[in-house]
Amino acid sequence: MKLSVREVTVFAMLGAVMYVSKVLMESLPNIHLLGVFTIAITLVYRKKALYAIYTYVFLNGLFGGFSVWWIPYLYIWTVLWGAVMLLPKNIPTRIKPVVYMTVCSLHGFLFGVLYAPAQMILFGLDFRQMLSWIAAGFPYDCIHGISNFFCGLLILPIVKALEKAEKSLKY
Helix, strand or coil: CCCCHHHHHHHHHHHHHHHHHHHHCCCCCCCCCHHHHHHHHHHHHHHHHHHHHHHHHHHHHHHHCCCCCCCCHHHHHHHHHHHHHHCCCCCCCCCHHHHHHHHHHHHHHCHHHHHHHHHHHHHCCCHHHHHHHHHHHHHHHHHHHHHHHHHHHHHHHHHHHHHHHHHHHCC
């Protein structure tokens, strides 16, 4: 996938917007717009959305430290991207919001489960210890899933804004 200079700029900016949105919302536990942006960017840019997503992941490591907490980020957002890529493109307009909000919410509810295999490997946990780790984080995953559902209301407006911007930038 060869990128134009404009695309490199757009994906860098979108990754930076994702990172800034996370920083601005850090005072709220597990409430953020990362799932919303990941879904919206994937719906508009498809495969190329990975450039923006991994720009965010890189910025997160750069400013937060490339440590063991960061390693699962190398795949966690790709799982959400992949789920969106598997959705049919011709979802009826009336149910699009619910489908996208539900996918966003499920990613939040499953965040600890997705994070757990890396924790297990990195910290030498056995399966029971990994399940305990997931259970301990479940209340936060509930907050994450519920907030992702409601934040998911922003997905289609962001998609429309990105599509409008893309149309205005075509030359």
